[in-house]
Amino acid sequence: MADKTDDVTKAPEASQGTDGRAPSRRSLLGWGGAGLALGAVAAGGTAAALRVGNDVQPAGADATAGAAVAFHGAHQAGIATAVQDRLHFAAFDVTTDDRDELIALLKEWTKAAARMTAGDAVGDGAVGGLAEAPPDDTGEALGLPPSRLTLTFGIGPSLFEKDGKDRFGIKDRRPAALIDLPQFPGDNLDKSRSGGDLCVQACADDPQVAVHAIRNLARIGFGKIAIRWSQLGFGKTSSTTPDAQTPRNMMGFKDGTRNIAGTDTAALDKHVWVGDGDEKGKAGWMAGGSYLVARRIRMHIETWDRTSLKEQEDIFGRNKGEGAPVGRKNERDEPHLKSMLPTAHVRLAHPDSNGGVRILRRGYSFTDGTDGLGRLDAGLFFLAYQRDVRHGFVPLQQKLSQNDALNEYIQHVGSAVFAVPPGVRKADDWWGRELFA
Template structure:
């Protein structure tokens, strides 16, 4: 195994010293973790910032960035692992990513020496664009794609095939899919969420640098304006169709539901994934120009909720439970049989629910001058079948006329990282 360059890595002693203090911060919540960011050397910026916690603990029973209150910005990246990488090299990469992520999420530079403290005759070990910025609630979440276990040719590159979760298969083709290979798949993924877009981009940029020669960026997606709330402390945001999105989403406070619907349990298989989850990513293009010509009443019928309050058309307020039996004129259902809210509801899908964590995106325009815009859908669930059941049900969704799914990926998200370990270490045990 080639020994990693000292300048590119955080010393294990320094990491454990820093994050031993971070563990104490975790015990008193995010404020304690923010204090660690201020006290440690190599700090990017002072603790503080608006709204949420300055820094979230990196270590814990589950990876951060799942039930963490959804931040305002996203940079998501999927990677292909080099054909020359071996098992030892993969472990080394994951170790270096873990060490860097643990620092970045606390508002520190990617490694000691950072952007300005190294040799004048070597590239800086941190790119520097986040200097002076606080941690901004940054969370970094890692996932493993099907190709990490068995590649397209069937080769078991890393001796992991026997430990592949049976449920970790590429998603089936759904009605209306127009998937683009260059926006789909990936052996590894990193989800960086923050309240400052530059902090999220800085994280992905530096983790990509660390991976140079071992894993290459396959595709990435920037997101703004979260499209769901993951805590009862958050208000419900709106998507680019102008409707409140994620009203019925699972929340961090729903402990028993999270155990039932989101977290892989110790009794599930494989055991190494306990405390983790499955992540589905879908890039959904919204045909904005067509939608903007639809009458308000039809828009509300297609969604099944009012555009202003977000209340179900069966009556009540935003958080009133939809009454799918309620009828109106000529005994027609108040919530249309093909309305999105009806077809996506857990009562229509055998009780299946997901924790959604999506973002809006606008990536310029296409060759016809239409906005390349939509929803970057992210969901976490205990098994991919939950997503498959709901997406299959949505085949009859009236909104499909205005949506096009162009990207798709699935990843197994390992459980939380303990101090002194690397992300996914149980997989290699």
């Protein structure tokens, strides 16, 4: 990627290997087999962006084209951060049974993530190092700015226990809020698009930057992890800057009008960030983190497109043009829920209908070609962060799955839940350290 000239506070990045010694370039070439320099990022000497504080920023503060979003902080970037336009989300299976290998991978991932979000190449880059060996960086982001890239890391239930086995000695550290999601009415889940031991959410304003990030993390993990499933997304369907223009989903309706703002620290503390006392005992490592639910929602586009405008608006409880609630003039007018149909989506999902429950949404539209009948495989890749899945997504989805008129036009076909640890606070910290400490 291009060198950066934006004003970002920086700190030197550690250049030692996991044993405290600086590994040689030649020794690194033997780590991954087939010449893959899996640990080469440890030898990088350029600085990584360092944030003091958390990832809450003023609306639009990181919206400058090509700017870098600081990687370090109390919370992971990519949650309350102003939502970027593009997504590459990947869920991984851990294929090694060695705890030390997994920890080493997480350290290497963290170093690589800090470099890529700052706009730097991985390791010695795409053209540096030995000509006889594969480059450390795949190179497709050469010359591109950071594009507000954020990388958000999560841990799935199956990393703690799988088939009754305590895989890495962390079974008793699984948070109580990291539940296995129940089967909801109408679910038609594809196992190959669900679950995962780990996840990384890459968001950026340039799709090539986001794809580059996931590609390089997968490459670094060769032999230790494998991509279980992934999803590309475009055209954010929710915003953490609700004072800005509200985006539209694939059904043509504005989405995220009442989403939690990235600047609303009180709402974030109440509904998104895990509190110090939320997880007792050995799961206290989640304080400052959050819980992510990812759902791939297929939209029956062709059926929706043949539905009358009035019916579409009744289903959502908003008009299609302005986005105003039924009986109101402006999009952000307070909705009068009783004026909507009992099955209207807005009425059922509104906090006033759910005891004040709120979640932070970061959804994206997707279009993955067509199916065997020529219908668009398109819809919403739903991403929701919350303080506790048991009191956030689960009760909301239980209500929506049973009563929402929108269910005639959508179907949940993929699902996963992850614990998203707190942020990496300093240059020598790493993803998941609190869990494995």
